[in-house]
Amino acid sequence: MSKKAEHNNVVALDIGTSKVVAMVGEVGENGRLEVIGIGTYPSRGMKKGVVVNIESTIQSIRRAIEEAELMSGVSISSVYVGIAGSHVRSLNSHGIVAIKDKEVTSLDLDRVMDAARAVAIPADQRILHVLPQEYVIDQQDGIREPVGMSGVRLEARVHLVTAAHSAAQNIIKCVERCNLNVEDIILEQVASSYAVLEEDEKELGVCLVDIGGGTSDIAVFIDGSIHHTAVIPIAGDQVTNDIAVAVRTPTQHAEVIKIKYGCALRQLVDEEQFIEVPGVGEREARSLSTQTLASVIEPRYEELFALVLKELQRSGFEERIGAGIVLTGGTSKMKGVVELAEEVFHMPVRVGMPRDIGGLRGEVENPIHSTGVGLLLYGIAQQAYGERRTFSPSVVAASSSASGTWDRLKSWFNGNF
Numbered sequence: 049m050s051k052k053a054e055h056n057n058v059v060a061l062d063i064g065t066s067k068v069v070a071m072v073g074e075v076g077e078n079g080r081l082e083v084i085g086i087g088t089y090p091s092r093g094m095k096k097g098v099v100v101n102i103e104s105t106i107q108s109i110r111r112a113i114e115e116a117e118l119m120s121g122v123s124i125s126s127v128y129v130g131i132a133g134s135h136v137r138s139l140n141s142h143g144i145v146a147i148k149d150k151e152v153t154s155l156d157l158d159r160v161m162d163a164a165r166a167v168a169i170p171a172d173q174r175i176l177h178v179l180p181q182e183y184v185i186d187q188q189d190g191i192r193e194p195v196g197m198s199g200v201r202l203e204a205r206v207h208l209v210t211a212a213h214s215a216a217q218n219i220i221k222c223v224e225r226c227n228l229n230v231e232d233i234i235l236e237q238v239a240s241s242y243a244v245l246e247e248d249e250k251e252l253g254v255c256l257v258d259i260g261g262g263t264s265d266i267a268v269f270i271d272g273s274i275h276h277t278a279v280i281p282i283a284g285d286q287v288t289n290d291i292a293v294a295v296r297t298p299t300q301h302a303e304v305i306k307i308k309y310g311c312a313l314r315q316l317v318d319e320e321q322f323i324e325v326p327g328v329g330e331r332e333a334r335s336l337s338t339q340t341l342a343s344v345i346e347p348r349y350e351e352l353f354a355l356v357l358k359e360l361q362r363s364g365f366e367e368r369i370g371a372g373i374v375l376t377g378g379t380s381k382m383k384g385v386v387e388l389a390e391e392v393f394h395m396p397v398r399v400g401m402p403r404d405i406g407g408l409r410g411e412v413e414n415p416i417h418s419t420g421v422g423l424l425l426y427g428i429a430q431q432a433y434g435e436r437r438t439f440s441p442s443v444v445a446a447s448s449s450a451s452g453t454w455d456r457l458k459s460w461f462n463g464n465f
Contacts, residue, residue, distance in 0.1 A: 057074045070086070088112060092107065093105030102225075125228065129234070130234055131211055136212075142164055143166070236258060254269050259377040268365050291341070323337075346388065
């Protein structure tokens with residue numbers, strides 16, 4: 049079967065610690081995202097969101113892209129890439145400029161954003177995102193779209209996200225070695241937020257926790273905009289390793305046992321249920337109660353949630369999260385996770401997954417694919433912003449919050465790589 053050119057399709061590339069996912073999407077006639085192809089391959093060269101083996105990462109990307117091309121019938125040439133890892137830093141900043149012609153123009157917006165990003169950051173870090181929170185005109189705050197408004201002084205309050213130069217460069221190098229262009233590189237929890245969070249949750253205040261294989265990524269939204277991001281280097285792989293060590297079984301078997309029989313809360317487990325655990329080497333398999341398995345898993349999840357709570361308290365936004373916690377990512381699927389999280393956070397918790405998606409709906413309505421779908425929505429939003437198309441409300445909302453970073457991201461990567 050001959051492959052079609054990419055044209056109006058958008059391709060997401062989620063390079064995770066445990067898997068690489070390539071996802072092809074397009075906008076349907078009703079303005080809804082249609083996922084037309086998915087390729088998944090185990091990630092061999094990543095550790096805690098950072099490239100540790102370039103050749104292995106390249107091979108994993110190639111396999112995932114080939115599978116996505118085969119399923120979608122589209123020849124892939126460019127991708128939107130997610131980035132994560134403990135090297136990611138964030139801070140809130142603001143900039144102030146005089147409004148030149150007494151009416152705010154796009155040029156004034158560019159100037160105030162440049163003023164907001166003029167902060168001291170470590171030499172090995174580069175600004176990845178400048179995400180606007182709100183604008184203030186002559187002490188009138190809470191303004192979302194200031195263009196056309198009259199005033200003398202314009203202030204922008206923004207959330208800056210920085211990433212290690214070397215980490216971003218290695219990811220881009222791997223993608224380009226696969227003969228692909230990097231359209232944009234996006235912080236993974238920012239991407240996931242487009243796929244799983246509702247607008248009213250963002251307005252009320254919500255904390256998104258994307259629990260992957262190597263890292264758990266946090267994003268806090270207050271009054272409709274992002275105010276805090278953080279990365280915690282504990283996630284699903286640590287749970288798997290705990291099981292492997294505690295029950296003395298190879299890691300690949302520990303992963304299967306975790307997925308099939310794992311529970312994050314001991315009191316939800318049937319004490320009479322037993323499973324067979326393969327031994328290491330030539331040792332015989334033995335029987336293990338699921339209660340014992342849960343007693344290994346629960347402390348690790350408890351530690352993770354305690355670290356998330358500590359990060360929330362450190363950020364100062366704990367009391368402003370009216371909508372509670374939204375968990376997503378593959379490690380959030382385990383039985384008992386929501387109940388345990390509610391015990392730790394003392395606030396409402398739900399598992400978020402992509403909704404209102406067409407095409408391969410049964411495949412993508414899964415927390416595992418939150419980042420991939422979010423990258424597609426981000427990419428479509430950028431096309432909508434650049435080409436003045438009309439899309440569904442969710443895409444337009446994503447466009448309005450993301451568009452401010454577009455030119456700066458492209459110019460930064462063009463200037464540095």
